[in-house]
Every structure is written in C-alpha cells, then in structure tokens.
Amino acid sequence: xxxxxxxxxxxxxxxxxxxxxxxxxxxxxxxxxxxxxxxxxxxxxxxxxxxxxxxxxxxxxxxxxxxxxxxxxxxxxxxxxxxxxxxxxxxxxxxxxxxxxxxxxxxxxxxxxxx
Amino acid sequence: xxxxxxxxxxxxxxxxxxxxxxxxxxxxxxxxxxxxxxxxxxxxxxxxxxxxxxxxxxxxxxxxxxxxxxxxxxxxxxxxxxxxxxxxxxxxxxxxxxxxxxxxxxxxxxxxxxx
Numbered sequence: 001x002x003x004x005x006x007x008x009x010x011x012x013x014x015x016x017x018x019x020x021x022x023x024x025x026x027x028x029x030x031x032x033x034x035x036x037x038x039x040x041x042x043x044x045x046x047x048x049x050x051x052x053x054x055x056x057x058x059x060x061x062x063x064x065x066x067x068x069x070x071x072x073x074x075x076x077x078x079x080x081x082x083x084x085x086x087x088x089x090x091x092x093x094x095x096x097x098x099x100x101x102x103x104x105x106x107x108x109x110x111x112x113x114x115x
Numbered sequence: 116x117x118x119x120x121x122x123x124x125x126x127x128x129x130x131x132x133x134x135x136x137x138x139x140x141x142x143x144x145x146x147x148x149x150x151x152x153x154x155x156x157x158x159x160x161x162x163x164x165x166x167x168x169x170x171x172x173x174x175x176x177x178x179x180x181x182x183x184x185x186x187x188x189x190x191x192x193x194x195x196x197x198x199x200x201x202x203x204x205x206x207x208x209x210x211x212x213x214x215x216x217x218x219x220x221x222x223x224x225x226x227x228x229x230x
Contacts, residue, residue, distance in 0.1 A: 009155075032216045043119070043206055043221030044158070051216040090157050094215035100170050101215035105157030 002027050002095045006106035014114050019063075019078040021109045023091030026072065032094035033074040034103065035065055039087045047089075050074060061085070086113045117141065119222035121207050127228045133195035136225045140188070140209030146170075148219060149182055149192050150206040158206055164190065165213055194227075202229045 007022040025031060032051050036044040048059025055067045061084075065076045074091060091106040120139040128134050140147050145166050150158035161180065163171040166187040175182070179198070184190040194201055204226050208219040 034218075036221075041223070041226075043208075043223045044219075045221070046218045049216070049218065092157075096215065100163070100213065102160055102163065102171060103158075103219065105159075107155075107157050 002031070002093050002104050004091050004093050004104055004106040006089075006091050006109050008109055009107065010110045010112070012112040012114060013081045015083055016080050019076070019081045019085065019111065021076040021089050021091075021111065023065075023074045023076065023106060024072055025074065025091075025093045027093060027095075029096075032101075033065075033067060034092040034094070035059065035063070035074075035076050036090045036092065037061075037087050038090065038108075044090065047076070081111075081113045083113050083115065086111055119207055119209055119220055121205075121222035121225055123225055124223060125226050125228075127230065128197055129230050130199055131196040133193065134197055134227065135194075136192045136205050136207075136227075138190045138192070138207030138222060140190070140207070141220055144209035144211055144220070145187070146210045146213035146217075147184055147190050148208040148210075149190070150208065152204045152206055152224070154203070161192070163213070170213065197227075197229045199229050202227055 003026045005024045034049045035047040038044045048057045050067045058064045090108045092103040147164045149161045152158045161175045164184040182192045204224040206224045208221045210217040210219045
C-alpha cells in the first residue's frame with residue numbers, strides 16, 4: 001500500500017519569506033500527486049496536481065510543486081508568504097485499488113505566517 | 116457552477132444517539148465520497164459511490180455507520196448509535212468519474228461533537 005509522509009506538522013514563516021512544505025510518497029509506479037489546502041472551518045480545495053506531464057506544476061495563489069521521481073518527493077513552495085496563506089496543507093497520492101483509485105492522504109502541515 | 120453542499124454544518128449529540136448528514140454533489144459528478152477527518156489528521160475515506168453503487172466501503176464501521184446514494188445524486192451518511200470517538204468533521208466530496216487524476220471537490224463539512 002502506498003503512503004504519504006509530510007515532514008513537519010507545523011511550519012512557521014514570516015510574511016514575505018519562502019514557504020517550503022515537504023511531502024514524500026511511496027509508490028512503485030508513476031503516481032498522481034495532489035496538494036490540497038484547508039482554511040479554518042472550510043472543506044479542502046485543490047492547490048495543484050501532478051498527472052505525469054510537466055514535473056514542475058504551478059497551482060493557485062502562487063504555489064508550485066516539483067515532482068522528483070529519484071527522491072520520491074513532491075514538495076510545495078511559494079516564493080513569498082502572505083498572511084492569507086495560513087492554513088492546513090495536505091499532500092495526497094492516488095492509489096490503485098482493484099478497478100478503483102482512491103487518495104491516500106498525509107497527516108497535514110499547519111502553516112502559520114507571522115507579520 | 117454550484118459547489119458541493121452539505122448540511123448541517125454543525126451537530127452536537129449525546130453518545131448512543133443517532134445522526135444523519137446530507138450531501139449534494141456538483142451536478143453531473145458520478146463519484147461521491149464521504150470522509151471522516153479527526154482533528155489533527157488527514158481525511159479518511161469512509162465510502163465511495165460511483166453513481167448509486169458502492170465502490171469502496173472498506174473503512175466504514177458498518178456496525179454503526181451507513182450511507183446511501185439513491186438515484187445517484189444526493190447522499191446521506193448515518194451514524195447509529197454514535198460514540199465519543201465519532202467526534203470529527205465529515206466531509207463530502209465529488210468528482211466527475213472517479214479516475215485517479217481527477218480533482219475531488221469538497222463541501223464545507225459537517226462538524227460533529229458527541230458528548
């Protein structure tokens with residue numbers, strides 16, 4: 001079974017600083033990878049996804065992620081943090097289960113942005 | 116385009132009581148998911164429907180949880196009887212066909228507190 005590891009359950013950055021949220025996955029086949037964001041008291045919203053096209057994926061709100069097969073990583077970055085980026089971020093990998101595919105989720109990383 | 120709708124947004128019940136949650140997916144989406152999200156954790160898939168058929172319910176506690184998706188549109192998730200450990204956010208999501216690279220669209224969730 002596949003698994004997703006998000007290093008660091010809490011990350012704190014200053015406004016304007018680089019944001020780096022780490023995600024590593026285990027998969028023996030090329031995966032589909034996702035980053036979702038969850039703002040307080042809201043559902044999850046897709047930030048970006050990798051579906052075997054370009055390895056550098058650009059998403060909403062200035063976020064991007066790079067798929068590195070050799071490192072089995074899909075880290076999320078943003079050059080300059082904004083206060084509105086404070087949220088919970090989840091990495092997920094799509095796992096094949098019979099004729100179906102389902103998402104395997106990481107535990108999440110809580111991002112705090114300090115003024 | 117209307118998003119995924121869920122109700123109620125909040126529910127407080129006592130243990131051993133029953134509770135039901137309702138979800139209306141995005142129009143035309145064949146696949147519907149119910150997730151349980153415990154505080155500090157990622158979403159856990161409870162059940163996945165493809166139209167009105169169950170695709171995956173391997174993690175649904177069937178002795179107390181039930182779900183249905185009549186007519187392949189709306190869905191209800193029921194807990195009877197509730198336990199303290201059922202306190203969580205229940206998220207409904209939908210996608211077009213349930214394929215691995217598809218985006219799942221989430222509703223705002225129902226926050227359940229069992230006392």
